[in-house]
């Protein structure tokens with residue numbers, strides 16, 4: 001059967017106009033500011049509006065603050081009991097739905113990730129308050145599991161009825177003596193998206209856990225890997241590579257994290273930031289309080305992985321490590337290159353769209369570039385302007401009324417533990433040699449001129465974009481997956497990886513090439529129309545003719 005010919009005829013301004021055409025004027029005006037035609041002028045791209053309130057009724061892809069706090073940052077931890085204070089829905093829907101993998105055995109030999117723990121609030125708790133029930137649930141969790149820590153998460157009603165979860169946590173912590181209990185005021189209505197939950201989680205983990213470890217980490221090249229959540233085993237693959245290089249990742253925020261790993265983060269000599277959006281607050285606070293510099297890394301894409309390893313080696317600056325990193329890259333690359341060469345003729349020239357959370361819409365372009373695939377359009381659910389335009393815009397960002405209630409904590413250098421890892425001269429020399437500290441250039445400069453960058457894409461716009469620009473692949477999440485596939489376009493989930501992965505590191509790149517090749521070149525897409533719809537032909541004749 002002949003495949004329908006693709007007619008890709010679009011012009012970015014025209015696409016933008018068509019996306020906005022059906023909206024009422026006020027909505028069109030708002031959305032116009034969140035749809036940007038990229039100028040690709042290296043950090044001088046026009047501004048995009050981001051991290052603003054979602055338009056009611058627009059079918060956003062966004063989630064809530066609780067999802068960003070419990071689901072993203074704290075959920076992946078294995079030996080902390082994560083207890084949700086609220087009606088059952090919030091806990092149930094977050095039960096193992098993010099594919100954060102954990103080791104069965106860790107430093108405290110406890111792993112609670114398979115549980116969904118909730119206070120299961122009822123009408124009477126809303127009316128009379130839920131503090132007593134919360135205290136009883138904490139006690140029960142302590143009696144059953146004897147964990148090192150219990151984390152409590154507020155959901156929507158908790159803030160409204162005035163339950164003081166922090167007071168309950170403090171009281172229970174004092175009562176137990178050997179279990180750290182702390183709480184997160186991450187009610188779903190705070191902020192405008194998951195992003196506020198990241199910030200709340202960063203603040204509380206930093207305040208209540210970091211610096212509390214009693215075990216000294218004595219490895220030579222110690223780093224923190226911040227903003228890596230071990231989806232589909234990504235973190236395992238990164239750790240495999242780091243270990244091969246002789247680099248010790250002492251604390252991941254928070255893929256396969258344990259209480260002790262969080263608590264030891266102050267002992268690292270360098271923080272490496274993967275997902276800038278979710279964890280840049282902790283990176284900054286670790287630097288201010290303990291003197292640990294941070295650099296941006298990306299382990300998505302084989303070339304990006306090699307580049308990130310070289311940056312780490314450059315920071316430590318010792319020949320032994322630099323040589324080892326080069327040897328590992330040389331050893332790992334042939335298999336990657338072989339897989340790339342195999343798929344390239346079938347993937348080269350294909351087009352993709354990426355609408356994912358707050359970092360992957362950028363990171364995954366590395367893998368697509370390696371396959372010769374071009375990104376036509378990308379955007380974040382909850383990125384801020386610095387994730388699009390680069391951190392240089394941070395001083396110009398204004399906190400609007402919707403995000404003003406998210407606490408900014410003041411951090412001072414620790415009187416005992418502050419220790420600058422490098423002198424000002426050493427940092428200056430590294431900067432001169434091209435290593436950038438505390439910097440992230442954002443998504444926009446990585447994309448070509450004329451591409452469309454869209455913040456908080458909604459269901460209508462997703463379908464319209466596909467109709468207008470006809471990409472060969474669309475990447476987003478579970479809510480978009482099936483509606484896009486019904487339009488005849490392959491859809492790859494870049495949150496859950498469609499049960500695949502890992503995609504990070506060298507072996508991850510090989511997995512990704514193969515899966516994308518299989519997906520975009522599957523014959524199934526040529527069967528979307530019935531034969532008589534593709535080739536209508538009149539074959540019947542009437543007897544009297």
Ligand code: SF4
Nearest residue numbers: 064066090155156188
């Ligand atoms: S919006 Fe509120 S009710 Fe919904 S999941 Fe988030 S915290 Fe729970």
